[in-house]
Structures are given as structure tokens and as C-alpha cells.
Amino acid sequence: MDKSTFKKFIALSCTITIIFTLILAYTSDFSLSKYMIPFYNVPKMADALNSITPIKDSEHFMVSAFIDHRLDGVIRVISIIKRNNLQPLYCVYCNTENDCKTVQADVQIHSDNFGFPFHVSDVICKGKHMENSTHVLISTKDSDNNNTEYLPIKNRVSTNTFKFDFTICISSLFGKYNNVLQFAQTMEMYKLLGVQHVVIYNTSCGPDLEKLLKHYETEGILEIVSWPIDKFLNPSPGWNFQEHKGDIHYYGQLVTLNECIYRHMYQSRYVLLNDIDEIIMPYKHTNLLSLMKDLQSAHPSVGVFRIENHIFPKTQFEDSGKFKRAEWNNIPGVNIMEHIYREPDRKYVYNPAKMIVNPRKVQQTSVHSTLKEFGGSYNVPFDVCRIVHVRDPLQGHLTKDQLFVDKRLWDFEQELIPNVNQTLIFSGLLRPWS
Incomplete structure (x- = not known):
């Protein structure tokens, strides 16, 4: 047999062997796995997209x-x-x-x-x-x-250098939530305050908000974690079992908050634990980094900083209408710039604070306080930092003159408004204007 014929014979033999093997693989009494070396017999990994x-x-x-x-x-x-x-x-x-x-x-x-x-x-x-x-x-x-x-x-390797200074953990998005304008304003406000990373555990949202989320995900600031808790359990839409029923608290909010802390243990210097309609707002500092430098310097061992919640009723509007902008008329959601009236604090009523935490000092967390931590917690004074929470009123009986005027958001209007408009345009929710 000459050299050329031999090469053809070898090629034909290999082809016949491969075809024969594939035919046998589809028969009921043959399994390729029996003949594979142990290197390929690795454990099946859970689908990272499912997260449950x-x-x-x-x-x-x-x-x-x-x-x-x-x-x-x-x-x-x-x-x-x-x-x-x-x-x-x-x-x-x-x-x-x-x-x-x-x-x-x-x-x-x-x-x-x-x-x-x-x-x-x-x-x-x-x-x-x-x-x-x-x-x-x-x-x-x-x-x-x-x-x-x-x-x-x-988290197999610990580190003291971090990709982000601040990460926000939004614990659960569900019920076809479609409050686009408030979400865009809040995200752009946080970017001005120095936040580089936002994480949302998404069960469901409305079609307009989905466009906005995709924009922020493409931009790189937003990480969306699929959270199909409703495929496995009957999640409760509230926090009180007697009132709201269901299998698990508030769409698994406490699961996602704890998961988010550990997920960013060595990615982020600080993690903010707050809701989608809340802004942790410094009042004596221009941004969150300068706020935390001062707080951490004054309280070096503390890893949990609790921020008071304050309600800005969305039912009370600023009188001049200076922020009732025509281009936002068809954008679904609340315009937080129009709501500058803040409910008075009630010292006899529990204030459900939110937190800025050093994730490396937290073992377990609840919504408004940690359950296990290293180094203790500190209640940040109201005049230093507080939450701007534009939502339904808690003291709806109060008239406008019984509320406090709080225009802190307006300090950022020159950058905030064009940034919001640009985001809405890039998301396909707003047409460019001349």
C-alpha cells in the first residue's frame, strides 16, 4: 500500500469509527459516559440565572x-x-x-x-x-x-481593594412596577452622589421600566439578578404574615438583602440597603464619599450606619410648578422634584431606618437593622444625613402648612434634569427635542 492510499485508509477508518460511535450513543443500551475518563464526570452546576x-x-x-x-x-x-x-x-x-x-x-x-x-x-x-x-x-x-x-x-479570596466605593442593593422588584420617572431621577441622583453600582433582584416589572433597566444595564451601573421567587413559593406582598399571608416575607426581601451583602463583600467598600423609592441624602456633604469619610473617621470601629427615614408625600405639590416639565408629561411615575414638603418626625412612632454598611462587618441583616455584626452600629443624626422618601403620606391628615419645606433635591437640579432627560432619550422613552 503506497503512502497516499494509507492516509486515505486512516481517514476513512476514523470517519467510520465516529459515525458508528454516534449511532450507538443514541441507542438505549449504550452510554458514552461509561467510557469517559473521570475528568469529565464533574458535578452539574446550578443555573446562575435562576438564583434559586x-x-x-x-x-x-x-x-x-x-x-x-x-x-x-x-x-x-x-x-x-x-x-x-x-x-x-x-x-x-x-x-x-x-x-x-x-x-x-x-x-x-x-x-x-x-x-x-x-x-x-x-x-x-x-x-x-x-x-x-x-x-x-x-x-x-x-x-x-x-x-x-x-x-x-x-468570595474565595479576600481583598482590601474594591471595585466600587458604593453599591445599592434594591431587594425586590415585583408586581409589574412601572414607576419610570422616579426611578430615573433616583438613579441619576445617586450617580451625582457617587454611587457606581446598583443591584436589583427582579421578579417582574412594567414594560417601560424594563426599557430603562436595560439602558442602565448596558451603561454598566446596573446589575440585574433574576429572582423568580414566585416560581417556587407564594411570596407575600407585605411584611406582616397575619395581614398579608403567603409563604415568605415581601417577595424574599430578607434573602436578597443578605445575599447582596455577601455578593459584594469584596467588591464594594460600602453597601446601601434601601428601597427603590428612597434616596439616602447627605445634608452637610456634597456626596456620599465625603459623608462616609467623616462618619468613619469619627466612629472607626462601626460598620453599620443607620439613616432616618423621612416621608415626602406625593400628594403635596410645590406651588410654583417650576419642575412640572412638559417633556415628562407622558413618562409614567412620580416626579420627585415637585414634592418638597416633608412630614414632621414623630418621636413616639418607630422610624424604619435604612442602612449604609461595611459588608465585611455584617453577618446577618434585617431590613432596618442588622442582626449580627462586628463593631456595632451608629444612628446618623438627622441634620447630617436622612432619607428622602417620596411616597404615599403616613400623616395624610396634615395640611401643607403643617409640613416642613425641604428643597435639598433642588441643589442638584442643573445636572440632574439634563441627565434624566438624556437617560429617558437613550432608553427610547422620550423623543429628543430641539
């Missing part, structure tokens, strides 16, 4: 996993646990060579459940050499964990 993974043979769910360097490198799995049906759980943690170990888990259900049957929990995995682990699952069994989805382990 059922724990097999249980009513519980995994959300995300992190190395906690503050607690000797344990693995912390942010989870949703059904409180009255908690069986023993196990951590199966593996390294890149698919070398897996199993240990019994320590389940820490957060204390602020508000009466709901499902609640955010930390599943703590303690074992040897966890710092080398790359993926983990929570199981109801201490062995036989085949065909189970694993979570990638994040």
Missing part, C-alpha cells in the same frame, strides 16, 4: 455560597428554609479535581421571620481545607449525591 435552587428531597432552597474568611474559612450558603420542617442537612463540598467531602451542616435560621413559614437562613459548612473548594451543595443525605446541582463558591 431546590434542595433535593426537601422543601428548602439554596441561593448562593460564599467562603466566610471572618469565621475561619467556613462555607456559608444563603438559603431559604421551611422553619417547621427542618431535617438534618449535609454539606457536600468539592475542589476542582472533583474530590468531594461531606459534613453535617449547621442551619442558622434568622430571627426576624415575621411569622412566615419560609425564611432566610445561613447553612454553615465547617470542615478541613474548605478554602480550596470550588462548589458545594446542601443535601438531605450524607452520601449518594449524584445528579444534584451544585453552587459555585464565591
Whole structure:
């Protein structure tokens, strides 16, 4: 056989072998996996876009996993646990060579459940050499964990340098929320205050707001985390189980707030925990960075700064109409520039503060205060910083002359208004004008 004929023979043989193998792969009694070397037999990873993974043979769910360097490198799995049906759980943690170990888990259900049957929990995995682990699952069994989805382990390396100075965590977006104008104004206001990153856990929103979200995502300031909690549970639209019912508090708000803190443990110097219609506004500083430099200098050990909430009723309008702009007439939502009247503080009523936190000093958080932290918390004085919260009134019986005039937002009008208009144009919600 000459050299040319031999090459053709080899090529034909390889082709026939490949075709024969593929035919066999589709028959019921042949499996390619039996003949693959162990390198390919890696655990199946959970779909990162879903962000909620059922724990097999249980009513519980995994959300995300992190190395906690503050607690000797344990693995912390942010989870949703059904409180009255908690069986023993196990951590199966593996390294890149698919070398897996199993240990019994320590389940820490957060204390602020508000009466709901499902609640955010930390599943703590303690074992040897966890710092080398790359993926983990929570199981109801201490062995036989085949065909189970694993979570990638994040925060494997701690650092003192951060990509962002400030990240805002918006805990849940649901119910076809479509308050476009207020959202655009709030985002542009935060950019002027020095925020570089915003995270939204999105269950659903309206069509106009979706356009705006896509613009900010393309711009790079917004990270959207898919949060299909309604595909797994019956989420409550409120915080009180007796009143609002449902499986889990406020569309899983407490799960997402805790997840967001750990997600940005080594990405952001500070994390702001507040709602989509709230602006944490400095009153003695031009931006958040200068505010936090002064607060941290005065309170070096503190990692939690609580900011008072103050209501600006959207039912009371500024008299001159100077910010009732024609180009915004067809944009859905509230124009926060028109609402400068602030309700008086009621010292006898609990003020649901929001927080600016150093994520490396927080273990567990609720909505208005942390549950476990290192270094304590500090209540920031009202005259230094407060929340501008434009919403339905809480003291609706008050007349306009019984409210306080607060024009802090107007200090930013020269930059804020053109920035809002530009954003609405880029989002396709506003036509350019001459």
C-alpha cells in the first residue's frame, strides 16, 4: 500500500469509527459516559440565572455560597428554609479535581421571620481545607449525591481593594412596577452622589421600566439578578404574615438583602440597603464619599450606619410648578422634584431606618437593622444625613402648612434634569427635542 492510499485508509477508518460511535450513543443500551475518563464526570452546576435552587428531597432552597474568611474559612450558603420542617442537612463540598467531602451542616435560621413559614437562613459548612473548594451543595443525605446541582463558591479570596466605593442593593422588584420617572431621577441622583453600582433582584416589572433597566444595564451601573421567587413559593406582598399571608416575607426581601451583602463583600467598600423609592441624602456633604469619610473617621470601629427615614408625600405639590416639565408629561411615575414638603418626625412612632454598611462587618441583616455584626452600629443624626422618601403620606391628615419645606433635591437640579432627560432619550422613552 503506497503512502497516499494509507492516509486515505486512516481517514476513512476514523470517519467510520465516529459515525458508528454516534449511532450507538443514541441507542438505549449504550452510554458514552461509561467510557469517559473521570475528568469529565464533574458535578452539574446550578443555573446562575435562576438564583434559586431546590434542595433535593426537601422543601428548602439554596441561593448562593460564599467562603466566610471572618469565621475561619467556613462555607456559608444563603438559603431559604421551611422553619417547621427542618431535617438534618449535609454539606457536600468539592475542589476542582472533583474530590468531594461531606459534613453535617449547621442551619442558622434568622430571627426576624415575621411569622412566615419560609425564611432566610445561613447553612454553615465547617470542615478541613474548605478554602480550596470550588462548589458545594446542601443535601438531605450524607452520601449518594449524584445528579444534584451544585453552587459555585464565591468570595474565595479576600481583598482590601474594591471595585466600587458604593453599591445599592434594591431587594425586590415585583408586581409589574412601572414607576419610570422616579426611578430615573433616583438613579441619576445617586450617580451625582457617587454611587457606581446598583443591584436589583427582579421578579417582574412594567414594560417601560424594563426599557430603562436595560439602558442602565448596558451603561454598566446596573446589575440585574433574576429572582423568580414566585416560581417556587407564594411570596407575600407585605411584611406582616397575619395581614398579608403567603409563604415568605415581601417577595424574599430578607434573602436578597443578605445575599447582596455577601455578593459584594469584596467588591464594594460600602453597601446601601434601601428601597427603590428612597434616596439616602447627605445634608452637610456634597456626596456620599465625603459623608462616609467623616462618619468613619469619627466612629472607626462601626460598620453599620443607620439613616432616618423621612416621608415626602406625593400628594403635596410645590406651588410654583417650576419642575412640572412638559417633556415628562407622558413618562409614567412620580416626579420627585415637585414634592418638597416633608412630614414632621414623630418621636413616639418607630422610624424604619435604612442602612449604609461595611459588608465585611455584617453577618446577618434585617431590613432596618442588622442582626449580627462586628463593631456595632451608629444612628446618623438627622441634620447630617436622612432619607428622602417620596411616597404615599403616613400623616395624610396634615395640611401643607403643617409640613416642613425641604428643597435639598433642588441643589442638584442643573445636572440632574439634563441627565434624566438624556437617560429617558437613550432608553427610547422620550423623543429628543430641539
